Amino acid sequence: MAAEMSHDPKARVRALAEHGSSVEVDPAVPIRRYFRSGQELIRMANVYHEEHNWESAFILYSKFITIFVEKLPKHPQYKGARPEDLKNSKKNLKIAFPKAENTKEKLRQKYGEEYKVWQQHELKRKAEEQRLYEEEQRREAEKQRKLQEQEDELQRLQEAREKSIMEEQIRQLDEQRNAILQEQERTREMEREQEERKQMEEQDRLRQMDEQRRRQAAAAAAGVAAAAGGVAAIGGVPSIPPPSYDMVNFIKDQGVRPQNSAVYQPTPFANATVPDSYVTPTAPPNSMPPVVDRSTKVDRSTKPAHLVSTVSKRNKYGLRDLYVPADIMSKFLDLAKQNTVKNLETCGILAGRLSHDAFTITHSVIPKQTSTSDSCTALNEEELFDVMDNNDLITLGWIHTHPSQTAFMSSIDLHTHCPYQLMMPEAIAIVCAPSHNETGMFSLTPDHGLRFIANCTEKGFHPHPKHPAIYEEGEHCKIVNNVISQVIDLR
Secondary structure, eight states: OHHHHTSOHHHHHHHHHHHHHOOOOOTTSOHHHHHHHHHHHHHHHHHHHHTTOHHHHHHHHHHHHIIIIIIGGGSTTSTTOOHHHHHHHHHHHHHHHHHHHHHHHHHHHHHHHHHHHHHHHHHHHHHHHHHHHHHHHHHHHHHHHHHHHHHHHHHHHHHHHHHHHHHHHHHHHHHHHHHHHHHHHHHHHHHHHHHHHHHHHHHHHHHHHHHHHHHHHHHHHHHHHHHHHHHHHHTOOOOOOOOOHHHHHHHHHTTOOOTTOOOOOOOOGGGOOOOTTOOOOOOOTTOSOOOOOOOOOOOTTOOOOOOOOOOOSSOTTOOOOEEEETTHHHHHHHHHHHHHHTTOOOEEEEEEEEETTEEEEEEEEEOOEEEOSSOEEEOOHHHHHHHHHHTTOEEEEEEEEOSSSOSOOOHHHHHHHHHHHHHOTTOEEEEEEGGGTEEEEEEEOTTTHHHHHHHOOOOSSOOOOOSSOSEEEOTTEEEESSOOOEEEEOO
């Protein structure tokens, strides 16, 4: 409805007129039926007009005008039409034209008012949308600000954590470096102490050797003196002076070593024996620099996602509701009982009225007729039409019996029903099968069966394809208990 209100009022009226004009006249349907249908079109249009249902009234007036001004004159039986039918159609046209214009003006006013209401509503809607949009923008901006603050805080914490880890690494590295330097200093100190001990040991040994050489030199000098004293006494042999310190060094240089004397051989530093108390410096436990996990990043691209039927009483085919009194079948079967016993069919016309866009069957009219076991033909239609007009009734379908068969639609039944539904889309066929205690309320499928039967030219009983379905139970039919039907038997 809102979508329609948004359209230009003139365009909406024009669309209704086009919808009412989209009607075709089937040359195979007797022209008498169209004249009869025209009477009922005007009657229904007047009901809609009185109820101020301007759309439906305008569509029906437009349809009537289109049929009787443009389409019906092309019907092959038009030239042979009865003068009274032509007279009535001209009379109804004089009613239809001014009422169609009056209804069109009402529609323009109505649509104009609806269009203004829609424009005001649209302005309010757009203003509300803008307000909601701005509010959403503010909320989103606030959300982004808070998110940025959270990201900044996370980044600050991450940087502080990395800085703390780096400082800890530096501290540990400094400790390791200091430990190594201290160990190296201790090593050098121990080496200096070892070197000093060795020098002292060497000096002691050299003193001992000097002391030993002096004792040996003294002993040798004493021996030489003693010997010299004896020689002199014997024959005056010249004395031999004691060996000097240079002589001792000469003997040393020539490899002559006094007995029981020791030779100093310095031990190279490289082969020095490390005291057992010395421990090679090692790195303290967990001395390796800690590894900083830099894979944890703050994903700045990840943002929180922005948290972002008109029931009609018409059925799936757009048909209006059709209310069927619960007593109409039993009353009809009582009237048909004599024929049923004889295995003869009985038929009647279902008639009623339109009110508030819905139909109600109020009468079953039983015309004069001829019957067989599988067919029924109405006679004297003029009498039937007079009853309909005098009671201001609309034709809403037909009813008949299958005395010995089940409730279904034969090929003849389908062809009989087709003109009813062509004239009135809501028209139904009620089939009563008393011997099987069955009742069916059928209609041709609007999307297939109606067109198929209208185009079928075969006569008598003949087969039709079962798929897709040609007819079905009328979904728009509603059985009611608060309506008492009337029977008009014209036999």
